[in-house]
Amino acid sequence: MADVQINAAQILAALREPFSETNELLGREMQRQLTDPKWAWPTQPSPRDIVDTGRLRDSYQGTADGLEYEHAYPVRYALAVHNGAVMRNGSQPARPWVKQAVKEFDFAESYAQLAQARLDKL
Amino acid sequence: MTSQQLAALVYPQVSAYLGSYAKPGGATIAALWYYGRDGLSQLEPPSDWDASGVELRIAAVPEVTLEPQYAQPAVAQEFRCYLVLHGNDVSGLDAALRAILRNFDTDTPALLRAAQDPQLLTQYSFTIRSS
Numbered sequence: 001m002a003d004v005q006i007n008a009a010q011i012l013a014a015l016r017e018p019f020s021e022t023n024e025l026l027g028r029e030m031q032r033q034l035t036d037p038k039w040a041w042p043t044q045p046s047p048r049d050i051v052d053t054g055r056l057r058d059s060y061q062g063t064a065d066g067l068e069y070e071h072a073y074p075v076r077y078a079l080a081v082h083n084g085a086v087m088r089n090g091s092q093p094a095r096p097w098v099k100q101a102v103k104e105f106d107f108a109e110s111y112a113q114l115a116q117a118r119l120d121k122l
Numbered sequence: 123m124t125s126q127q128l129a130a131l132v133y134p135q136v137s138a139y140l141g142s143y144a145k146p147g148g149a150t151i152a153a154l155w156y157y158g159r160d161g162l163s164q165l166e167p168p169s170d171w172d173a174s175g176v177e178l179r180i181a182a183v184p185e186v187t188l189e190p191q192y193a194q195p196a197v198a199q200e201f202r203c204y205l206v207l208h209g210n211d212v213s214g215l216d217a218a219l220r221a222i223l224r225n226f227d228t229d230t231p232a233l234l235r236a237a238q239d240p241q242l243l244t245q246y247s248f249t250i251r252s253s
Protein backbone atom coordinates (compact mmCIF):
# COMPACT_ATOMS: atom_id res chain seq x y z
CA MET A 1 0.00 0.00 0.00
CA ALA A 2 1.34 3.44 -0.89
CA ASP A 3 2.37 5.64 1.96
CA VAL A 4 0.58 9.00 1.79
CA GLN A 5 2.17 11.88 3.63
CA ILE A 6 0.54 15.27 3.90
CA ASN A 7 2.51 18.35 4.72
CA ALA A 8 -0.10 20.94 5.62
CA ALA A 9 2.45 23.75 5.76
CA GLN A 10 3.59 23.02 2.21
CA ILE A 11 0.02 22.93 0.96
CA LEU A 12 -0.85 26.21 2.63
CA ALA A 13 2.24 27.83 1.20
CA ALA A 14 1.33 26.55 -2.24
CA LEU A 15 -2.14 28.06 -1.92
CA ARG A 16 -1.01 31.43 -0.60
CA GLU A 17 1.14 32.57 -3.51
CA PRO A 18 -1.56 32.00 -6.16
CA PHE A 19 -3.84 34.28 -4.15
CA SER A 20 -1.44 37.18 -4.65
CA GLU A 21 -0.83 36.21 -8.27
CA THR A 22 -4.55 36.12 -8.98
CA ASN A 23 -4.95 39.53 -7.42
CA GLU A 24 -2.14 40.84 -9.59
CA LEU A 25 -4.08 39.61 -12.60
CA LEU A 26 -7.22 41.29 -11.25
CA GLY A 27 -5.23 44.52 -10.90
CA ARG A 28 -4.17 44.25 -14.53
CA GLU A 29 -7.80 43.77 -15.52
CA MET A 30 -8.69 46.96 -13.62
CA GLN A 31 -6.01 48.84 -15.56
CA ARG A 32 -7.26 47.33 -18.82
CA GLN A 33 -10.79 48.47 -18.05
CA LEU A 34 -9.55 51.97 -17.26
CA THR A 35 -7.71 52.27 -20.57
CA ASP A 36 -10.42 50.63 -22.68
CA PRO A 37 -12.08 53.30 -24.87
CA LYS A 38 -15.60 52.10 -24.09
CA TRP A 39 -16.96 54.59 -21.56
CA ALA A 40 -19.79 56.89 -22.59
CA TRP A 41 -19.15 60.59 -22.06
CA PRO A 42 -21.41 63.63 -22.62
CA THR A 43 -19.00 65.28 -25.08
CA GLN A 44 -16.98 63.99 -28.01
CA PRO A 45 -15.00 61.84 -28.25
CA SER A 46 -17.41 59.30 -26.82
CA PRO A 47 -16.96 56.53 -25.95
CA ARG A 48 -13.50 57.11 -24.58
CA ASP A 49 -11.08 55.71 -22.04
CA ILE A 50 -10.70 57.10 -18.51
CA VAL A 51 -7.20 58.44 -19.06
CA ASP A 52 -6.94 62.23 -19.16
CA THR A 53 -3.68 63.10 -17.46
CA GLY A 54 -2.70 59.52 -16.60
CA ARG A 55 -2.53 60.35 -12.90
CA LEU A 56 -5.41 58.09 -11.94
CA ARG A 57 -4.08 55.18 -14.01
CA ASP A 58 -0.57 55.59 -12.65
CA SER A 59 -1.73 55.81 -9.05
CA TYR A 60 -2.74 52.14 -8.95
CA GLN A 61 -1.27 50.20 -6.03
CA GLY A 62 -1.69 46.49 -5.42
CA THR A 63 -0.44 45.44 -2.01
CA ALA A 64 -0.29 41.92 -0.59
CA ASP A 65 -0.46 41.54 3.18
CA GLY A 66 -0.63 37.90 4.21
CA LEU A 67 -4.02 36.60 3.18
CA GLU A 68 -5.27 40.06 2.30
CA TYR A 69 -4.70 42.03 -0.86
CA GLU A 70 -5.51 45.68 -1.33
CA HIS A 71 -6.20 47.36 -4.66
CA ALA A 72 -6.05 51.13 -4.43
CA TYR A 73 -6.25 54.23 -6.59
CA PRO A 74 -5.15 56.81 -4.02
CA VAL A 75 -6.05 60.01 -5.79
CA ARG A 76 -8.63 62.41 -4.41
CA TYR A 77 -11.02 62.24 -7.35
CA ALA A 78 -10.94 58.46 -7.97
CA LEU A 79 -14.28 57.84 -6.27
CA ALA A 80 -16.01 60.63 -8.19
CA VAL A 81 -14.71 59.18 -11.46
CA HIS A 82 -15.73 55.63 -10.53
CA ASN A 83 -19.22 56.36 -9.20
CA GLY A 84 -19.91 59.53 -11.12
CA ALA A 85 -20.70 62.76 -9.30
CA VAL A 86 -23.02 65.72 -9.30
CA MET A 87 -20.96 68.88 -9.62
CA ARG A 88 -21.92 72.55 -9.42
CA ASN A 89 -21.05 72.95 -13.09
CA GLY A 90 -22.62 69.71 -14.37
CA SER A 91 -22.52 66.01 -13.67
CA GLN A 92 -20.10 63.36 -14.73
CA PRO A 93 -21.38 59.87 -15.47
CA ALA A 94 -20.21 56.84 -13.52
CA ARG A 95 -17.35 54.91 -15.08
CA PRO A 96 -17.00 52.01 -12.65
CA TRP A 97 -13.87 50.40 -14.00
CA VAL A 98 -13.07 48.53 -10.76
CA LYS A 99 -16.54 47.09 -10.45
CA GLN A 100 -16.45 46.08 -14.09
CA ALA A 101 -13.11 44.34 -13.66
CA VAL A 102 -14.42 42.36 -10.70
CA LYS A 103 -17.45 41.39 -12.77
CA GLU A 104 -15.54 40.29 -15.83
CA PHE A 105 -12.52 38.67 -14.19
CA ASP A 106 -13.17 35.08 -13.09
CA PHE A 107 -11.22 35.18 -9.85
CA ALA A 108 -12.17 31.67 -8.71
CA GLU A 109 -11.22 30.06 -12.01
CA SER A 110 -7.93 31.93 -12.25
CA TYR A 111 -7.02 31.08 -8.67
CA ALA A 112 -7.96 27.42 -9.17
CA GLN A 113 -5.65 27.12 -12.18
CA LEU A 114 -2.70 28.78 -10.49
CA ALA A 115 -3.19 26.85 -7.25
CA GLN A 116 -3.53 23.54 -9.07
CA ALA A 117 -0.25 24.15 -10.86
CA ARG A 118 1.46 24.71 -7.51
CA LEU A 119 -0.15 21.70 -5.89
CA ASP A 120 0.88 19.48 -8.80
CA LYS A 121 4.50 20.28 -8.05
CA LEU A 122 4.33 19.11 -4.42
CA MET B 123 -38.92 47.42 -12.81
CA THR B 124 -38.61 50.87 -14.34
CA SER B 125 -37.03 53.86 -12.67
CA GLN B 126 -40.51 55.36 -12.27
CA GLN B 127 -41.71 52.24 -10.49
CA LEU B 128 -38.67 52.33 -8.25
CA ALA B 129 -39.20 56.00 -7.52
CA ALA B 130 -42.80 55.25 -6.54
CA LEU B 131 -41.41 52.93 -3.87
CA VAL B 132 -38.56 55.19 -2.78
CA TYR B 133 -40.36 58.51 -2.71
CA PRO B 134 -42.68 57.76 0.25
CA GLN B 135 -39.63 56.75 2.30
CA VAL B 136 -37.67 59.95 1.63
CA SER B 137 -40.30 62.58 0.85
CA ALA B 138 -40.01 64.10 4.34
CA TYR B 139 -36.33 64.82 3.72
CA LEU B 140 -36.35 65.84 0.07
CA GLY B 141 -35.86 69.42 -0.99
CA SER B 142 -37.34 71.02 -4.07
CA TYR B 143 -36.72 72.39 -7.51
CA ALA B 144 -37.93 75.96 -8.01
CA LYS B 145 -38.98 76.41 -11.63
CA PRO B 146 -39.02 79.74 -13.46
CA GLY B 147 -42.23 81.49 -12.44
CA GLY B 148 -42.08 80.23 -8.88
CA ALA B 149 -43.64 76.76 -9.06
CA THR B 150 -41.84 74.14 -6.98
CA ILE B 151 -41.69 70.36 -7.25
CA ALA B 152 -39.95 67.68 -5.22
CA ALA B 153 -36.25 67.37 -6.00
CA LEU B 154 -36.41 63.98 -7.69
CA TRP B 155 -34.77 63.56 -11.08
CA TYR B 156 -34.48 60.57 -13.41
CA TYR B 157 -31.16 61.20 -15.06
CA GLY B 158 -30.03 59.93 -18.43
CA ARG B 159 -33.49 59.18 -19.75
CA ASP B 160 -32.47 60.63 -23.10
CA GLY B 161 -28.87 59.59 -22.85
CA LEU B 162 -26.00 61.49 -21.33
CA SER B 163 -27.35 64.81 -22.58
CA GLN B 164 -30.05 64.50 -19.93
CA LEU B 165 -27.87 64.02 -16.87
CA GLU B 166 -29.01 67.32 -15.43
CA PRO B 167 -32.33 68.90 -14.53
CA PRO B 168 -33.03 71.98 -16.66
CA SER B 169 -30.46 74.67 -15.94
CA ASP B 170 -33.15 77.20 -14.93
CA TRP B 171 -34.46 74.93 -12.17
CA ASP B 172 -33.01 75.91 -8.81
CA ALA B 173 -32.43 72.98 -6.46
CA SER B 174 -32.45 73.41 -2.70
CA GLY B 175 -32.16 70.93 0.15
CA VAL B 176 -31.70 67.24 -0.56
CA GLU B 177 -32.01 66.09 -4.16
CA LEU B 178 -32.45 62.47 -5.25
CA ARG B 179 -31.29 61.43 -8.70
CA ILE B 180 -32.16 57.97 -10.00
CA ALA B 181 -30.77 56.46 -13.20
CA ALA B 182 -33.54 56.25 -15.76
CA VAL B 183 -31.93 53.17 -17.26
CA PRO B 184 -30.76 50.43 -14.89
CA GLU B 185 -27.70 48.31 -15.37
CA VAL B 186 -28.68 44.68 -15.86
CA THR B 187 -26.48 42.19 -14.02
CA LEU B 188 -26.34 38.44 -13.62
CA GLU B 189 -26.29 37.32 -10.00
CA PRO B 190 -24.56 33.95 -9.51
CA GLN B 191 -26.99 31.35 -8.21
CA TYR B 192 -26.78 27.62 -7.50
CA ALA B 193 -28.70 26.56 -10.59
CA GLN B 194 -29.04 29.43 -13.07
CA PRO B 195 -27.85 33.00 -12.76
CA ALA B 196 -30.62 35.40 -11.80
CA VAL B 197 -31.12 38.64 -13.67
CA ALA B 198 -31.03 41.71 -11.47
CA GLN B 199 -31.23 45.42 -12.12
CA GLU B 200 -29.09 48.06 -10.48
CA PHE B 201 -30.22 51.68 -10.43
CA ARG B 202 -27.41 54.10 -9.67
CA CYS B 203 -28.63 56.86 -7.38
CA TYR B 204 -27.26 60.07 -5.95
CA LEU B 205 -28.48 61.87 -2.85
CA VAL B 206 -27.15 65.38 -3.26
CA LEU B 207 -27.06 68.18 -0.72
CA HIS B 208 -27.78 71.73 -1.93
CA GLY B 209 -27.12 73.74 1.19
CA ASN B 210 -25.72 72.86 4.58
CA ASP B 211 -28.26 70.64 6.36
CA VAL B 212 -26.38 67.36 6.41
CA SER B 213 -28.89 65.82 8.83
CA GLY B 214 -31.57 65.69 6.11
CA LEU B 215 -29.12 64.03 3.74
CA ASP B 216 -28.20 61.39 6.30
CA ALA B 217 -31.84 60.80 7.26
CA ALA B 218 -32.80 60.26 3.62
CA LEU B 219 -29.95 57.80 3.17
CA ARG B 220 -30.90 55.88 6.31
CA ALA B 221 -34.49 55.61 5.09
CA ILE B 222 -33.30 54.11 1.81
CA LEU B 223 -30.86 51.71 3.45
CA ARG B 224 -33.60 50.47 5.78
CA ASN B 225 -35.99 49.67 2.98
CA PHE B 226 -33.98 48.71 -0.11
CA ASP B 227 -31.23 46.38 -1.21
CA THR B 228 -28.25 48.65 -1.88
CA ASP B 229 -24.50 48.45 -2.20
CA THR B 230 -22.32 50.39 0.26
CA PRO B 231 -22.97 54.12 -0.15
CA ALA B 232 -19.97 56.28 -1.00
CA LEU B 233 -19.73 59.77 0.44
CA LEU B 234 -18.21 62.64 -1.47
CA ARG B 235 -17.78 65.89 0.47
CA ALA B 236 -17.93 69.36 -1.02
CA ALA B 237 -14.79 70.20 0.93
CA GLN B 238 -12.82 67.85 -1.33
CA ASP B 239 -13.33 69.99 -4.42
CA PRO B 240 -14.87 73.44 -4.86
CA GLN B 241 -16.95 72.17 -7.79
CA LEU B 242 -18.31 69.19 -5.90
CA LEU B 243 -21.60 69.01 -4.00
CA THR B 244 -21.77 66.82 -0.90
CA GLN B 245 -23.45 63.60 -1.94
CA TYR B 246 -23.91 59.89 -1.42
CA SER B 247 -23.77 57.60 -4.42
CA PHE B 248 -25.09 54.05 -4.28
CA THR B 249 -27.05 51.54 -6.32
CA ILE B 250 -30.43 50.04 -5.51
CA ARG B 251 -30.85 46.45 -6.66
CA SER B 252 -34.11 44.94 -7.76
CA SER B 253 -34.73 41.47 -9.17
